[in-house]
Amino acid sequence: MSAALREAEKAYALGETPIGAVIVKDGNIIASAHNMRETGKCALYHAEILAIHQACRVLGGWRLSDCDLYVTLEPCIMCSGAISQSRIKNLYFGASDPKGGAVLSASVQNADGLFPQTNCECGILLEECSTILKNFFKDLRDGRFNKCK
Amino acid sequence: MSAALREAEKAYALGETPIGAVIVKDGNIIASAHNMRETGKCALYHAEILAIHQACRVLGGWRLSDCDLYVTLEPCIMCSGAISQSRIKNLYFGASDPKGGAVLSASVQNADGLFPQTNCECGILLEECSTILKNFFKDLRDGRFNKCK
Numbered sequence: 690m691s692a693a694l695r696e697a698e699k700a701y702a703l704g705e706t707p708i709g710a711v712i713v714k715d716g717n718i719i720a721s722a723h724n725m726r727e728t729g730k731c732a733l734y735h736a737e738i739l740a741i742h743q744a745c746r747v748l749g750g751w752r753l754s755d756c757d758l759y760v761t762l763e764p765c766i767m768c769s770g771a772i773s774q775s776r777i778k779n780l781y782f783g784a785s786d787p788k789g790g791a792v793l794s795a796s797v798q799n800a801d802g803l804f805p806q807t808n809c810e811c812g813i814l815l816e817e818c819s820t821i822l823k824n825f826f827k828d829l830r831d832g833r834f835n836k837c838k
Numbered sequence: 839m840s841a842a843l844r845e846a847e848k849a850y851a852l853g854e855t856p857i858g859a860v861i862v863k864d865g866n867i868i869a870s871a872h873n874m875r876e877t878g879k880c881a882l883y884h885a886e887i888l889a890i891h892q893a894c895r896v897l898g899g900w901r902l903s904d905c906d907l908y909v910t911l912e913p914c915i916m917c918s919g920a921i922s923q924s925r926i927k928n929l930y931f932g933a934s935d936p937k938g939g940a941v942l943s944a945s946v947q948n949a950d951g952l953f954p955q956t957n958c959e960c961g962i963l964l965e966e967c968s969t970i971l972k973n974f975f976k977d978l979r980d981g982r983f984n985k986c987k
Contacts, residue, residue: 708924730895730899731900732902732925733882733887733891733894734900738882745881746879749879751875751876751883751892752881753881765923766921767919769916770915770917771916773915773916774916790894818887
């Protein structure tokens, strides 16, 4: 999760909502990415999606069934679906996202249906994962970033 | 939807599950894609994801709020999330997918929560959209394709 947080910091520096993700296989980080929606001008460029794309490239196939994903914020519906589609084995996330999160949130009926093949654990480095987002949105309100909203 | 069906036919010819999608803006098709999960070796390469990616590239931004998406099969959770994330205005799909579909299925609690900014209409060219899938899976059972499963 520390490596995912470092990815989140890279997003922060770009004025992107600071969310980072890494994918681990056999104890090694095989993919790492951060949110790039604004900079990359694409709705799909969440940290998890970019990391999954990278991991599929590295492994040369679409099944990530021996991989774990660490992400600093609870995944949204799109990313949760992508985690499920790619058969990620274990999902670890830091802060929960009561508004947009799909793992603990009310928008998806049950985690079993969403993740038939993925175990999920939350609250990893919770304070750090929450703090980076809080600081970012404070900076944003203070006008530090000129984001295209 | 006819153009989306033509995309599905391209997937069929590759031995990919035949699902096609197009994105329309101001009456023009700005993106068209078909399922490429096996050939592209990536869990993300559903028709809708590839079409959304293409449309963001064409328009130079992540908001597809003046765009409509036509897809031959009811979108899964990942694609439904991507449609929501990209602010697609209208979603039209052909066949429903009782197993993996997230728009009418039981896995997502309500379409309002999933698609706050997207209208949804289903059953467009239903027979054609269903038939291409049925034919494909019959071919698959008959051993016409040597798919890596």
